[in-house]
Amino acid sequence: MSIALPSPDAPMKIGTRGSPLALAQAHETRDRLAAAFDLPVSAFEVVKIKTTGDAVLDRPLKEIGGKGLFTREIEQALIDGAIDIAVHSMKDMPVAQPEGLTLDTYLPREDMRDAFVSHRHPALADLPDGTVVGTSSLRRRAQLLWRRPDLTVVEFRGNVQTRLRKLEDRVADATFLAMAGLNRLDMAHVARGPISPDDMLPAVAQGAIGIERREDDARTADMLAAIHDAPTATLLAAERAFLAELDGSCETPIAGLAEVHGGTLRLRGEILRPDGSECLSDDARAPVEDGPDLGREMARKLLGQAGPGFFDWRAA
Ligand SMILES: NCc1[nH]cc(CCC(=O)O)c1CC(=O)O
Numbered sequence: 108m109s110i111a112l113p114s115p116d117a118p119m120k121i122g123t124r125g126s127p128l129a130l131a132q133a134h135e136t137r138d139r140l141a142a143a144f145d146l147p148v149s150a151f152e153v154v155k156i157k158t159t160g161d162a163v164l165d166r167p168l169k170e171i172g173g174k175g176l177f178t179r180e181i182e183q184a185l186i187d188g189a190i191d192i193a194v195h196s197m198k199d200m201p202v203a204q205p206e207g208l209t210l211d212t213y214l215p216r217e218d219m220r221d222a223f224v225s226h227r228h229p230a231l232a233d234l235p236d237g238t239v240v241g242t243s244s245l246r247r248r249a250q251l252l253w254r255r256p257d258l259t260v261v262e263f264r265g266n267v268q269t270r271l272r273k274l275e276d277r278v279a280d281a282t283f284l285a286m287a288g289l290n291r292l293d294m295a296h297v298a299r300g301p302i303s304p305d306d307m308l309p310a311v312a313q314g315a316i317g318i319e320r321r322e323d324d325a326r327t328a329d330m331l332a333a334i335h336d337a338p339t340a341t342l343l344a345a346e347r348a349f350l351a352e353l354d355g356s357c358e359t360p361i362a363g364l365a366e367v368h369g370g371t372l373r374l375r376g377e378i379l380r381p382d383g384s385e386c387l388s389d390d391a392r393a394p395v396e397d398g399p400d401l402g403r404e405m406a407r408k409l410l411g412q413a414g415p416g417f418f419d420w421r422a423a
């Protein structure tokens with residue numbers, strides 16, 4: 108196989124959102140590609156793209172609505188040929204991609220756990236009755252209220268830096284962030300520590316970076332194959348099959364986590380009512396290659412337990 112590699116004169120264009128975390132993820136992708144092909148980083152150009160989700164900061168995400176809030180403009184740039192690859196947090200990605208695009212390259216998964224962040228309280232378990240916590244994640248809100256109905260949850264939008272400032276301003280006394288994001292920003296020190304998945308099951312695909320390309324772009328496909336992490340793909344195949352069968356989007360409180368130990372895949376899944384009044388969960392094991400089947404089965408089982416009405420609030 109011989110492929111024409113990108114060069115400083117004809118760089119590969121890497122599309123990304125402009126947030127510090129998105130840029131860190133784009134740079135990690137660039138550095139892995141440069142290392143794999145012994146290219147200078149100047150053979151790559153990082154192109155910042157503003158999305159609807161970045162532009163609208165004054166409303167809760169669920170009100171702006173729609174799938175692909177943080178991805179639509181980036182995927183359009185890919186389709187238009189303005190960029191060659193797009194780097195995404197897999198947890199923000201819908202299960203299906205637009206016609207003509209492929210999303211099947213993953214970097215090695217970072218820490219998939221949520222982090223507890225608070226200036227005033229050392230741990231989630233120590234939060235006094237009635238503490239005000241901030242999150243814009245429907246999943247974290249529902250999980251917190253399920254375990255701790257006494258807590259007051261307030262909307263907390265913005266990037267990591269914005270959220271930390273809101274804690275300082277005492278808009279809330281604790282918040283939750285993905286460990287992966289903090290690690291990639293070299294900001295793990297702002298967390299009191301990771302939260303065990305037993306206490307807060309992470310979002311499907313949390314901590315994984317995915318790289319999207321045009322389906323018919325063979326050179327890019329060949330290059331991406333060199334940095335793809337197959338173990339991460341195994342985990343995400345199970346988790347995203349679970350999500351797909353639930354027809355999940357960012358409007359639905361869903362959690363899912365796959366892990367492989369000794370050749371066996373363990374999948375934990377959870378669906379909740381947004382107000383935390385009900386939580387349905389499952390925990391099952393299967394041979395590694397059966398992860399997607401296990402994900403679909405688990406989703407159907409939970410949907411069966413939920414019965415009609417569980418997701419009715421979505422229609423409102
Ligand atoms: N919804 C925003 C988002 N998308 C991905 C991450 C973190 C990185 C990751 O999970 O890979 C975050 C921020 C957060 O949850 O703290």
